[in-house]
Each structure stands twice: as C-alpha cells, then as structure tokens.
Amino acid sequence: MPLNILIVGAGVCGPALATLLMHADPRHKITVVERAPTLRIAGQQLDVKAQGLPILQKIGLKDAIKPLLVAETGLQFVDAKGKSLAEFGVTDGGKRNYSLSTDREIMRSDLVNMLYEASLKRRREIDDLAGSGKTEGSLKYEFGKSIVELSQDDDGVDIRISSGETGRYDLVVAADGQGSRTRRLAWGAEASAAAFDYLGIHAAYYSMPRAEGEGGMAKWFNAPDSRSILMRNGDRPMTQVYLFARTNAELFQQAYKEPIARQKEAFRQVYAGIGWETDRFLQGMDECDDFYAHEIGQIKIDPLYKGRVVLVGDAGILPRALHGYGHDARSHRGNHVGLALKAYSEVVRPPVDEYQRLAPGLLRAMFPSSRIGVWLLQNTAWVLASLKVDQLIHKALPAENNDGKWPIPEYPELNLPVS
Ligand SMILES: Cc1cc2nc3c(=O)[nH]c(=O)nc-3n(C[C@H](O)[C@H](O)[C@H](O)COP(=O)(O)OP(=O)(O)OC[C@H]3O[C@@H](n4cnc5c(N)ncnc54)[C@H](O)[C@@H]3O)c2cc1C
Structure with missing residues (x-):
C-alpha cells in the first residue's frame, strides 16, 4: 500500500x-x-564499517563507494614537539574492531552526495520504466525549508513547514540529526532534551590546506587538561583537523549559542600554546569556512517512534548512523505503520545499546587531565604498538565479524538490487 511520507533532513540517512x-x-x-x-x-x-557498508551494498552502491574511500596510511601518536611515539597501521574495517584508522572511511561530502544522487537516479529509473515518465509515486526534495508544527492522530500526521505550506502524511521520518526539531515537536521539548546524554566532550571539525610533503598518516596529539588534536590527510588535498576537549564546559556551551566566530574564539582560548603544530592549526581554523563544533553526546530514547513519527540516524540512535534502515523501509508494506515502527524500534535497540555502552574509565583514559595521565596514555600506546597488539587481535578476529554479530536482516519484499 503506497504511503505519503515526509522525511525531515537530507543528510546521510534521509536520502x-x-x-x-x-x-x-x-x-x-x-x-x-x-x-x-x-x-x-x-x-x-565518516566510518562506514560495521553495518554501513553492507547497507550501501544492498542499495547497489558498493562499486560507487570504492573509489571514494579515503586512503589513510595509519595513525601515529605524537608529542608536543611532533615526535612519533607510537604508530598503528590501517586495519580491515570489515572486522569487529575499535581501531581508528580503517580502510572503510569516506568523506561526509562524498557520502551525502552519493546517497542524494542515488535517490534521484532510482526515481528516474522508476519513471523511465513506466514509459510515460509519470507514475503514481514521487520523490521531491524541498531545500531551505524546515518543519515548524506537527500534530498527529491515529490516521495521519499534520505538518506545517517554514514556508507556510501544510500537509498530512501517513508517516514522518525524523532524519534531521542530533538536534532534531522533529523529535522535539513529536516528543515535546522536555522529553527530547532529556534523551540527550552529554558526554562532556567538546569537538570542533574543520579543514585547511595540506602542508607540503605531509604524508597520509593520521596524527594524534594529547595535552594535559583533557585536550587533544587529531589531524588527518589520507589521500586528500585538504587536512582535516579535529579538536576534542573534555574541559571548559561552560565556555563551550555558551559559545555554541553564539556565532561561529565566537565558537572559534573559545577553541582558540582553550588550545593556544599547547604545543605541536597547534599554532598552524589555529590559523587554519580562523581561515576555514567549514567549521563545525558541538558537544558530543548520545541520544537515548525508547521506543524510537511516537505514533506515526519515527527517528532514524543521529536523531534517535546517535552515535551510530546507518542502523535499521531495512526494518524501517519494510514497515510500510501493508500499511501497518504502528506495528512496523514497533518492530523497527525493537530490532534496532540491542545493537544500539551495545554501541552506546562505554567501557568504565574509557573517557578519563582517552582525555587525561594531568601530565602523568598523558604520559600513561602515550606509553600505553607505545607498548601496544611495539608489541603489535592491534595486529595480533586483528588477525585473531574472524573476517567480516561485524556483520556476523548484528547482521542486516534480509527483507525480500524490499526488492533491493543486491541481497
Ligand atoms: C554539517 C555536518 C557536518 C558533520 N561532520 C561530521 C564529521 O566530521 N564527523 C562525524 O563523525 N560526523 C559528522 N556529522 C554527523 C554525521 O553526518 C552523522 O553522525 C551521521 O552521518 C548520521 O547522519 P544523519 O542523516 O542522521 O544526520 P546528519 O548527517 O546530521 O543530517 C541531518 C540533516 O538534517 C538537516 N536538518 C537539521 N534540522 C532540520 C530541520 N529542522 N528541518 C529540515 N532539515 C533539518 C541538516 O541540515 C542535515 O542536512 C556532521 C553532520 C553535519 C550536519
């Protein structure tokens, strides 16, 4: 039974x-x-290991993604003078592991573009097959518009968007990211805010021109007071900079409410003079036009639907993105929207719970506040790298272990090009 569906958000999950x-x-x-x-x-x-790649494969994008994967040569821990302290190779992202540098990473721009184009292509194929170019179904992207009002009854969801247009839908999908307004409108401001479990990590991401002669090795620098910098080049012309700070919470939280320039200022204040190539990175931050900063957290909300409104991606299951599409898409068959959303929510819950579980003490170990904590972290990395522990663990793992633990269910009725 065909449905009238509104998807809010054309990021990764929406298209x-x-x-x-x-x-x-x-x-x-x-x-x-x-x-x-x-x-x-x-x-x-973005990391597309685990369920990401199998889902892309199912929608026929396995070959399209291959040339877009970032070729990184490994990860190096460096000290305040830039000296290498420990070096890890790239691991096979098909296995269940927690290494940072894997062979299954893609730039967000490439992924978003690819998924958007794939959705338009699918629509064209359907219309071409129909011959006259006209079929009952449709796909329409409306840019520069946002959802402003939502109310629902048993039979549908009434929506008003920022342009003033209204519509009634059988299903509304919130794919509008971690700060989802759709979630806020459907669940209420209080419940929506309560679902956000902040981890106290403040992160800024941006890109800047790559320095001449710089290789494809990712570099990670830790400084006292829970500050770190990750720099990644891979085979790309631009350097990606990630600043992670588990400190100065008030300063950052205030800055997020202000313009980007003020947010950059807050990161500069916290990072200035901490060593390594920080001055160059801060200059790059001042000049970049793709700065993005936020407090890292997890969304914990159960079930993942309310009536006919359902959460996907970061809107509901942050920090993992691609879970559950299969369940959700299947749900619309037979028009049992409520039952299907319930099934989706229940199937997605166990893997999401597992991914959200953080080992006790992990954050403190990853973001040491004292010099001795930094020393410990760096020396642990040195021991692990010297003994090649990562490679030993990796070898012991069965191939494609991720998919074995939480396999993507088979739904023949989805008619996917690759099962
Ligand atoms: C600009 C940007 C940069 C990011 N950079 C990184 C990164 O460097 N590393 C990383 O790991 N993750 C990053 N993420 C998050 C990452 O894309 C997601 O974790 C993941 O891919 C899940 O995707 P999603 O579709 O659920 O959400 P997103 O990819 O966040 O997409 C949500 C989409 O919804 C749109 N939207 C938001 N509110 C509304 C609204 N009210 N009405 C209509 N549309 C709305 C947004 O503009 C966006 O296009 C970034 C997200 C964004 C938006």
Whole structure:
C-alpha cells in the first residue's frame, strides 16, 4: 500500500531511506525537507564499517563507494614537539574492531552526495520504466525549508513547514540529526532534551590546506587538561583537523549559542600554546569556512517512534548512523505503520545499546587531565604498538565479524538490487 511520507533532513540517512522506500514500493509519495538551501556537505571522514557498508551494498552502491574511500596510511601518536611515539597501521574495517584508522572511511561530502544522487537516479529509473515518465509515486526534495508544527492522530500526521505550506502524511521520518526539531515537536521539548546524554566532550571539525610533503598518516596529539588534536590527510588535498576537549564546559556551551566566530574564539582560548603544530592549526581554523563544533553526546530514547513519527540516524540512535534502515523501509508494506515502527524500534535497540555502552574509565583514559595521565596514555600506546597488539587481535578476529554479530536482516519484499 503506497504511503505519503515526509522525511525531515537530507543528510546521510534521509536520502538513503528515500532510496530504500522507492525499492520497497515505487508508488510511495516521498517528500524530503532540508533546512539548508542546498545539500549540507560539510564534515570530515565518516566510518562506514560495521553495518554501513553492507547497507550501501544492498542499495547497489558498493562499486560507487570504492573509489571514494579515503586512503589513510595509519595513525601515529605524537608529542608536543611532533615526535612519533607510537604508530598503528590501517586495519580491515570489515572486522569487529575499535581501531581508528580503517580502510572503510569516506568523506561526509562524498557520502551525502552519493546517497542524494542515488535517490534521484532510482526515481528516474522508476519513471523511465513506466514509459510515460509519470507514475503514481514521487520523490521531491524541498531545500531551505524546515518543519515548524506537527500534530498527529491515529490516521495521519499534520505538518506545517517554514514556508507556510501544510500537509498530512501517513508517516514522518525524523532524519534531521542530533538536534532534531522533529523529535522535539513529536516528543515535546522536555522529553527530547532529556534523551540527550552529554558526554562532556567538546569537538570542533574543520579543514585547511595540506602542508607540503605531509604524508597520509593520521596524527594524534594529547595535552594535559583533557585536550587533544587529531589531524588527518589520507589521500586528500585538504587536512582535516579535529579538536576534542573534555574541559571548559561552560565556555563551550555558551559559545555554541553564539556565532561561529565566537565558537572559534573559545577553541582558540582553550588550545593556544599547547604545543605541536597547534599554532598552524589555529590559523587554519580562523581561515576555514567549514567549521563545525558541538558537544558530543548520545541520544537515548525508547521506543524510537511516537505514533506515526519515527527517528532514524543521529536523531534517535546517535552515535551510530546507518542502523535499521531495512526494518524501517519494510514497515510500510501493508500499511501497518504502528506495528512496523514497533518492530523497527525493537530490532534496532540491542545493537544500539551495545554501541552506546562505554567501557568504565574509557573517557578519563582517552582525555587525561594531568601530565602523568598523558604520559600513561602515550606509553600505553607505545607498548601496544611495539608489541603489535592491534595486529595480533586483528588477525585473531574472524573476517567480516561485524556483520556476523548484528547482521542486516534480509527483507525480500524490499526488492533491493543486491541481497
Ligand atoms: C554539517 C555536518 C557536518 C558533520 N561532520 C561530521 C564529521 O566530521 N564527523 C562525524 O563523525 N560526523 C559528522 N556529522 C554527523 C554525521 O553526518 C552523522 O553522525 C551521521 O552521518 C548520521 O547522519 P544523519 O542523516 O542522521 O544526520 P546528519 O548527517 O546530521 O543530517 C541531518 C540533516 O538534517 C538537516 N536538518 C537539521 N534540522 C532540520 C530541520 N529542522 N528541518 C529540515 N532539515 C533539518 C541538516 O541540515 C542535515 O542536512 C556532521 C553532520 C553535519 C550536519
């Protein structure tokens, strides 16, 4: 039974879901509203190991993604003078591991573009097959528009968007990221805010011109007072800079409410003079135009739906993005929207719970506040690298272990190009 579906957000999950829905039933009428005036393609490397790659494969993008994967040569821990302290190689992202540098990373811009184009291509294919160019179903992207009002009853969801237009939908999908307004409108401001479990890590991401002669090795520098910098080049022309600070919470929280210039100032204040190439990175921050900063947290909300509104990606299951598409797309068959959303929420819960579980003491160890803590972290890295512990663990793991633990369910009725 075809449905009238609104997807809020054209980031990673929105366009991917639209494609799956069109495979499931080409007669669905799908509208995607995106707040930004064009696709928002800012962002750095995203990890598509675990469930990400198998899902991309299922929607026929396995070959398209291959040339886009970032070729990084490994990860090095460096000290305040830039001296290498420990070096780890690139690991096979098909295995269940927690290494930072894997062979399954893609720039967010490439992923967002690829998924958006794939959804449009799917629609064209459907229309071409229909011959006259006209079919019952549709896919429409509405940029520069945002959801402002939402109310629902048993049979549908009434929506008003920022342009003043109104509509009634069988299903509304919140794919509008961690600060999801759709979640806020459907669950209420209080419940939505309560679902956000802050980890106290303040992160800034941006890119800057790559220095001449710099290799493809990612470099990680830790400084006392819980500050670290990650620099990544891979095979790309621009250097990606990640600043992670587990300190100065008030300063950062205030800055997020202010313009970007003020946010940059807060990071400069916290990072100035901490050593390594920080001065160059801070200059790059001042000059960049893709700066993005936020407090890292996890969304904990159960179930993942309310009536006919469902959360996908960062809106509901932060920090992992691509879980659950299969369940969600399938759900619309037979028009049992409520039952299907319940099934989606229940199937997605166990892997999400596992991914969100943090080992006790992990954050303190990763963000040491004292000099001795930094020394300990760096020396632990040195021991692990010297004994090649990462490689030994990696070898012992079965191939494609990730997919074995939480396999992507098979849903023949989705009619996916690759099962
Ligand atoms: C600009 C940007 C940069 C990022 N950079 C990184 C990075 O460097 N590293 C990393 O690990 N993760 C990054 N992320 C997050 C990453 O994309 C997600 O964790 C993940 O891919 C899940 O994707 P998603 O589709 O759920 O959310 P997102 O990719 O965040 O997409 C959400 C989309 O919804 C849109 N949106 C938000 N509010 C509304 C609204 N009210 N109405 C309509 N549309 C709305 C946003 O503009 C965005 O396009 C970034 C996200 C964004 C938006």
